[in-house]
Structures are given as C-alpha cells and as structure tokens.
Amino acid sequence: MNLNAAFTSTAEQNSLALWALVVLLLPLVAGVLLLVTGRKLPRQGDWLSIGATGLSFLLALYLFFQVWEMPVVHVVQNWFGLAGAGSNTFAFTIGIYLDNLAVLMLVIVTFISLLVQVFSVIYMHGEWRYHQYFGYLGIFTFSMLGIILADNLLLLFVFWELVGFSSYLLIGFWYEKDSAGRAGKKAFLFNRVGDIGFLLGIFLFYTYFQTFDLVILKNAVAGGINQGAAFLFPASVAGNSSVTLSYSLLTLAGLGIFCGCVGKSAQFPLQVWLPDAMEGPTPVSSLIHAATMVAAGVYLLARCFPFFTEDALLVISIIGALTALLGALAATAQYDIKKILAFSTISQLGYMVMGMGVGAHDASLLHLVTHAFFKASLFLNAGIIIHAMHHAAHELADEHSDVQDIRNMGGFRKILPLTFYAYIPAAAALVGLPLFSGFLSKDAILTGAWAWAGFKSLNGNYLYYLVPLFAFGSVLLTGFYMARHCFYIFFGHSKLYQAPTLLRASKTTETSGWLLVPVAVLAILSLAFFFSFNPFSYAGSWVMQGLSWQKLLFGQPGLSADLLPAITAYLHEAAYISLATAVLSVLLAVGGLWLGWLNYKSARRGGILTTAAPASSFGRLAYHHFYLDAFYEKVIINPFMRLTGRVAAFDNYFIDYSLNTFAKIMVVLAKLISWGDRWLVDGTIHLVVKVAGFVGKLGRFMQNGKVQTYYIFSVLGLILLVLYILAF
C-alpha cells in the first residue's frame, strides 16, 4: 500500500477537514467566551453554548452524509519539528482523520451534548456559576470531539487528558461539598494511572516506528511478518530500517495502550472513580460519565485494534468480562439512584471492552452507540426524579433524608408519568429486551463471545468459556437490578413523603419542554428500529455494516491475524447461534426482572428501612464495591503517604541535619581555633611583651635620677662582684 497516499489530500478532503475543525472548535470558542465573559451576557450565555453546539451538530450531520461509506479523509499538518543529524528532522504532526466511525461519533457526541445542554437550562437554573457550567461543558465537548478526530496517538493522548481535565472540573462543579472536590481529584488521579500506561505504550510504538500517525502505524503493523516468537516489520517510512520486535514486547505495548482504556472506561481494577464521579451534576453524569467520555476507551480500542496481539486481546476480554460481572454485582446492592446507574455503566463498558477483546469489533461499537442513547436517557430521567425529590425535601424542610436513595422514592409512575414512559424504553434497552436497541448490540456481543470461546478452546482448554459465562451472568444481574430500580422508583408510594401532592407540585418542572424534549428524543432512540431495519437481528444493522473492520481497518486485522475475520464471519453467518444466544439472553433478562420483582416484593413486605445495611455478607461485599476503595486506601495510598512523610523527614532530619551538624562542627572548630589563636598564639606574644615590659620596668626602677639610689646600686653591685670573685 502506498503510505504517502494518506498525506496528499485533495481540495475536497481539505474542505471537509476544515469543516471538521469548525465542528471541533465551535464548542471551545463558546466555552471560553462563557468562562471569561459569561456573567455579563444575557441569560449568562447559555444560548451561546447551546447555539454553538447546535451548529456543531448540524455540521457534524453534514460531514456524516459526506463521509459515511465514502473514502476516508486524512489531512495532516506539521505541528513542530526537532532538528536531527544531517537533514533528518523529527516531525510531530497533527491531523484530522474522518472515517465512518469518526463521523458517526461526531454526530452522537454533538447530539447528546446538545440535548444535555438543553436539559441543563432548567436543571441548573439558578445555579450561581451557571455560565461556568456551560463553559466547562463546551470545553468537554471540544476535548471529546478532539479524541474522535485525532489522526495520531499523541494528539489523541492530548485530548484524552483534556477530557480528563474537563471531567475533573465538572465532577467537582459543586466544590463547596468536600465530597465533590475529592471525587474530582480521585477521578483525575485514577485516570492518570491508566494514562501513564497509555503513554508508555505510545512510547514503545514511537521508539520502533518513529511515528505517532495511526494510519502509518496501521500500515506498518499490517506489513509485519509473523516469525513465531517475533514479528519482522519491513521499513515503514523511507529512511527507516526494518525492525524485529518480539511478540511479548508487542503484547506489552498493546496492553500499555489498553491501560488508557482501563482508566477512562472504568475497567477493573481502576473502575472505582466512576461511582464517586456521580457527585457531579446529573446532566454531567449523563453526558460524560455514561454516554461519551467513558466510551472513549472503547473508541481507542477500536482505533488501535491492529496493534493488539492475541494475548493482549485475551487480557482485554478477561478484564472486560470481569468488569461487566463486578459492575453488575455491585449494582444489585446499591440504593443510590445514580450509583446504580453508574455501576450499570461500568458493567456495560465491560461488555464493550470484552466485545473488543473477543474480536467482535463491530458489535462492540454498536453497543457503544446504543448505550450512549439509552444510558444518557436513564441519567436525565434520574435527574428529573432527583430534582423532584429535592423539591419535596425542601418543602418538608427535611435535611436528613437522602434524596437520591431509591428507598425514599416510590409512586413516581403517577407523579411523573412522562418520566416514567421515557424511562421504561431506556431501561428495557439496557436490560436487552427485544425491539429495543440494547437487545441488538448485546446479542451481537454475546454471540461474538460465544464464538470466541469456541474458537479459542479448540486447543482443549474450556476455561475460555468463562468469558461468555460471565457475560451471560451479567445479563441476568442487569435484569435484576434494573427491575429493582424501576419498582422502587415508580411503583408503590413514597416511603418518605406520605403526601404525594408535595412531589406532584414539582410536576411543573417535568412539563417544561426544555426537560421533556431531550428525554423524549433519547427514549425514542432507545428503539431497535433506528439501528437496524430488522429489529430482531443485528446482522443487517447499518451501524455494524458501516463500522465493520473491513471498512475501518481497510481489511487489515493487524497482529491478532485470524481472530477478527473469524469472529466477524461467525457473527454474520452463524444465524442459529445468534438466535440461540438471543433467546437465552432474553430468558435470562426476563428471569432477572422476575427476581428483581420478587426482591422488591419481599422488601416491601418487610417495610423498607432506609437505614438498614445489607444483611448478607455478599450484600455487604457488593454494597462496598468489593472493598476495592478500602483496599487502595489501606494498601497503597496510606502506606505511600506515610512513606512521603518519611521521605520528607529524611530530607529534614538526615540530609539537612547532617549538613547543619557539619556546619556546626565547623563553627565549633573555628571557635576552637580562635581560642587557640587568642590564648596560644596571641598568648605567647603577650607573654613575650609582658616579660620585656617587666625587664624594662626593672631597668627603669634603677634609673630614677637620684644620686643616692645610684650610690646604693653601685655599692650593691660592687659587693656582688666581690662575692662573685670570692666564690668562684
């Protein structure tokens, strides 16, 4: 393949890339304007942000129809260069890459961002930093679009971190609450742990291929010749020589990139930040921590799929399956309306990552798309409910009850009927009931996982079946926790507020079009029909066809070689397996729903106590998210903080102390020397002076000018002289 083809872009491609740049920059410009001048604008400038995002959305739609199923657009610009030996320069480029996946994601992100901002107009009304909220959302939308458009790993990383930054700002939006500030910090730090792995993965690729460009890397990797324990890559860029890389190094590089996904997409073991991130405003949870940002990890896996070896993919699928199961288990024991949804998001992200790992590339992306809509819808509905609960708590002057606890809710079916009808399709899609979007994508992933297990276990190791087993188990659990969620919220009557009139008073908020339209649109988009003309089969889905690996990766599956073609072929050809998994998953989902109903009934019979902790030991374990947080706290963070204290003490009491002691010794030594100088050296001289003085005085005493004295001394001298002569 001609590697330089990607760099020569036609005028048409340039103009498309330019439009993409406009899509990217519009939210940023609006966001920065709002942050700087927002307070002075009418309505604090929410119209500016919504208008910019709306325009972005329209342009994204235009791009979608220009690029979908058309040749890709790849435009590259030099960012900066470093001079090297000779005329050689190390060029760092930035560029825009538009293919089916990118344009579809552009539309989804701008669309959901638009809906969420519209929703926020009422939801965040009266907030004293209203303009900042919209400004942050603008920056977030910009960063997320950047991830989608980036044509190279470095640029992707840049936006990757910026997304983390805007997520930090939005989680901690209500920073007057200590928990919000802490949650934002935690999210950023856990993400950074993953990002460090990501960065090292990028470094490995750069070291050997001298480029960050995804297209060049993809081609270079595609040209790799498998030599068993190593791959030989012919020279990819003119001037480079061929490199041989060991299989384990490539696996490590792939896992490094996967670390980024583990952080951002909340995979085991870094998923603990996502439940805490629910401290942010609910529309933020909807946009960032459900629909878009957390799915960026899956997007990354799709973009980097050719760089993963089969072993790396194995790790990815196991982590994904484990996350799906753990998230679903934890969700079954929660009572906080948003936490349940957060754990559900973790679980669904686990599905997507597992889907990537097993080679169900297009199925995983389909789930990303469908999940974005129905989970955004669920969160926005939860926002309306929390809003109503807040209102009631305010009316009752109740400051002690937790307004987000589903045990305090009930009867919302009658109080907020529109919310109920918008909620049910989204919940059904999440559970995976037929006719709803989630059914299609889940079925595809489950079939892929099943096919993968069969494919891998040809060597006689049936442990591979654990992965689909986990996935099927999660289907049952999803039914269970969603049934619980729905029944607690919408059925029965509120345990806290016996008079539903109070809650009903807040119905006015529900009827506002600003809240209603986004929720209704998202509910409608939870139907399967929009993603596949045959709502019972994913095979004909236009999304899956447009996002197939043949189109996204140009038919180059990369280092994992046969896995991707085999699984994809199986997905689309083995219709009977697909049907079997569909039936099984629906049965499991319905079973889960039934169990959830039983659980709710028994809880209601016993009278729902909001203070009761989970009784069973497993319940406690799941409620506390398997004590992962406590584990990090006790085993890593606290000992490390103690260590930093010791290091600082070492700095102070050892390095500085020994230095000061040395200085003191020098001072004492100097004092000693000065003593010696004063008493010995000076003393000797003083002694000599004194002696001379004494002698002088003696002489002066004799010479006092009196004749009598001279006479006496002369006589005395004479006597002495005589005595001397006589004696000797």
Added chain:
Amino acid sequence: MNYILSSLIFIPLLAVLIILCLPKQFYNGIKLVSLLATGLQLILAVWLFSAFNPATTQAYQFVEQLNWISLDLQSLGLLQIQYFIGVDGISLGMVLLTGLISVVGVIASWTISKNVKGYFALYLLLVGSVMGCFLALDFFLFYLFFEFMLLPMYFLIGMWGGPRREYAAIKFFIYTLVGSLLILIVMIGLYTSVIDPVATAIRAGHAPVSGPVTTATIAEVQRQVVAGTLASESLVHTFSIPDMQQAANFVPGSILHVLSQKKLWGYPVRYLAFLLLFIGFAIKLPVVPVHTWLPDAHVEAPTAISVLLASLLLKVGGYGLFRIVYPVFPEAAAYYAYFVGLVGVVSIIYGAMCALAMADLKKMIAYSSVSHMGFVLLGLASLTAEGTNGAIYQMFSHGLISAMLFIITGVIYDRSGSRIIDNFRGLAFSMPAFTALVVIAFFASLGLPGFSGFIAELLVLLGAFSSSTVSGMLPRWMAIVATIGLLLGAAYYLWALQRMFFGKHWVHPELNGKSAMTDLTGREYLMLVPLAILVLVFGLFPSLLLQKISPGINHFLQLVLQNGG
C-alpha cells in the same frame, strides 16, 4: 545592533548606577527606572529572539569578542581572558526567559517598602549577572557572572526575607559557593590545558596580527601543538568555551588532555573533572541530595526573589551542563550517562514525594521545582534529539510556570501572612479569578496537554524511553519510573487545590481573616495573566521556540555524540 548582547547585560547595570544616584526617598523614580531598564531589556531580548537565524551554519550569533586581560607568563605562555559573548540555540531561550521574568519580578517587587533603593539596585545587579551568565562564552567571564549572582542574592534574601532569612541566606551562599569552588578547580585545569589556536597562530608568527586566520593555519597550529614543536612561550592559553570543546586545542601532556592517561585515586582525571563540574552545577539546579538550600531559600525569600530564583537561577545550573560540562567532557558524559540519568530520576520521584508531604504551599512548590528539574537531567542524559530539546524546553517552560506558582503563593501570603495549606479552605468563593489562574498554573505544572510543561515532559520522557535503542545511554526503566513523577505531580497539586480552594470558605481564625482574602488586584493580574497566556501559547505552538533553538541543540547533541561515542 552590533552591541545588542552587551546592551542586554549592561542596561540593568547602568540602571543600578542611575538608582544609586537617585535620592533615597524617591521611591517611584527608583521603581520606574527599574521597570524601564528591565522593559528595555525585554524588548531587546524579543528583538534578539526574532532576529536570531536558526538556519545559519555559524555556531554563535551576535558574537562580541574583545581581549580583556592578557598576561605574558613567559615560559608558561600567554594568559588570555576575553570579553566573549554570543548566543546560540542553547542560550536563546534562556535570554528570552530572563528578559520576561525580570519585568515580572519588578512588578512583583512593587510593594517592597523597606530600603527601596538598595533593593532595586541589588535586583538589577542580579538581573544583569544572570543575563551575563547566559551570554558569556568565555569560562572566566561566565564564572565571574556566576559568582556575581551570589552577592545580590545573599543580601536580597538576607535583608528582605522572612523570619529565618539569615539562616537561609547563609545556607544559600555557602552551598552555592562550594559548588562554584568545584567549578573553579576545573576551570583552572582547563585553562592550563587549552590553547586558543587563532591567537597562538598570531603569537607564533604563523599569521598576520590583523586579518583573518585561515582554517588551514589553525589546523597547522593544532598539528604543531600536538607534535610539540611549538615553543611553550608562544602558546596562548584561553578560557574560551568554544575552544575547550575541540579536542585538538588541548596541549599534549596537560592535565585535562583528551588522551591523558593521568589518574587521580584510580580515576581518570577527566572523569573526575566532569564530576566536579557536574556537582558544581547540580547544586545550582538543584539535584537530590544537594537540594536542601532550595526550600529554605524559597520560603524566606520575598516573592519576587523567589520568582527569580526558581525561574532563572536554577536554569543557570542546567544551562552550565549544556554549555560547558557536556561539550567539554563528552566522553565522560557518555560514561556517566547512567549516573546522571539516575540522579535525574531520583530527583523527580524524591522531589515529588517531599512535595506531597509539605504543609507549606511555598515549600511544596519548591520541592516540585526539584522534581521538575530532574526532567532536565533525564533529558540531557538521554542524549537524544527528543531528550535534549525537551530538557531545554523544560527549563524554559518551568521558568514561566514556576514564576506563576511563586506569585500565587505571594498573593496568598500578602493577604493573610500565612502559606500553610491547612489554614485555608474554599478560597474559590472569595477569590474566583485567582482560583481560575491557580487552576491554570497547577495544571500547567502537572503537565496537562495544551500547556508548555506537557511538551517538555513528553519530549524528555520520549527521549529517555527511546534512548536505549537510539543512543544507548539510558536503560528503559528510568523513563518508566520517571512517568510516576507525572502521577505524583498530579497528586500534590490536586490535593492542595482541593484543600485550599474547594470546600466551605474558611480561614484560620488567627490569621487576618476572611475579609482579607480579596480577589486579585490589577498589579497581580498584570503578572499572572500574561504568564498564563505564554504558558498556553508555548504549549500549543512549541515550534515558536523549537524552530529557533532546535538546530543549535542538535549541533550540541552531534558534538557530544561524535566526541563521546
């Protein structure tokens, strides 16, 4: 504009004279003179930056070379000290930085009330010596400026500082003096070993007194020196750094000759000389474990002096490594690459861990400087294009970011008289604009993409990581361990942010109280906003700087690699 570099050095020194002539009570005049002098210096520095031609083959530009001291030592040859200044890719960024930060420092000093005349005179003396340090190409001249920085700094900390100022000033002085003594030893050794081939050619009669000396003549002189046929009286010994960088200029049998087999305590003398110089500059950088003067000096120094200390004086250490240590002793640099890299990694992690444990915001930032300067060492030790460019970029970027950080601590200290993190909570409520700038500064310092620190640290880590396959200097684990510094950096900044700025508004009751915590004044905006914009601009458009300096850095790199490999 032939004398632009001299003007850069002497404008502040001239201003010192003017200030000394002004009456003591004429505060505004003194401040205005300082501002004008540094402002003019900045304009010239920017002009120099834009006029600098990166494509030229000349090693140094805007060179001024005058004989300053010549002593005929008969059989020992001629001692020659030159006023030799010039600028290249390594110093260009530092000169620009000095121009920028000097102005910021004057604005930060505007509220000084004690002995204004003395303060600004010393301040400008300091600025002039720093500039001289970055421009000098004669080792003796460099050393002179290097020592001259000490004096004003000692008084500025010792007279205008905090409660423990005398301790801090003496500690700073003695630490640095020890370092400069080590440098002095090697400087004398180098002087005895190196000749100036051009001046020697003229003295020996191989070339006319006036008029250019051809390269052939120089080669002939160098050949005769090696052969020993040139009389020792006609040798012209020099302190010129460019001459020291050429192996052919070393007199055979001299103590630091490249092929010298001389050993001291079992070590080759050149390796020892490298180590002495390295320690001398490492104290200035500073590097663990000779860093303990820095937190004390920072905590006691007034805001503007902290800014200058972190932004400029630390850079002199890194600059010395680039300008003198590595090119003059390339083979020792290659030999000790592992050691230098290790010291860098230790500084990164150790500094970050200490920062995490600090209760005083200014101390935390001081230790973060130690951590960030570790990246300079790591990048330099890697001897790759990415690493060396990253190291210089880190010096430039840290100069801007640390200036912001120290102004930030100054803002808090001016209002409350305290810098202890736990004395404040929820400052975002009373100081929203300030908090926004703090967020920018903290995130810039922790390496968020879009800010200059990210480019610098990315390049350094990239260089260190690929070093094992490109130049073979550093093992890969060093880069991997160093990336943990990124995580720790995020941890201490975000933790401080959470504790001081988020939560409910509260100020320790023993302090001046909540009412004192008002948002930024115009003067403070004037310092922080331009710096924030610069940090952003150099983060988004690294080629603004790299395009100018990268060829010069590459020249340095190739020189070291050829002679050291």
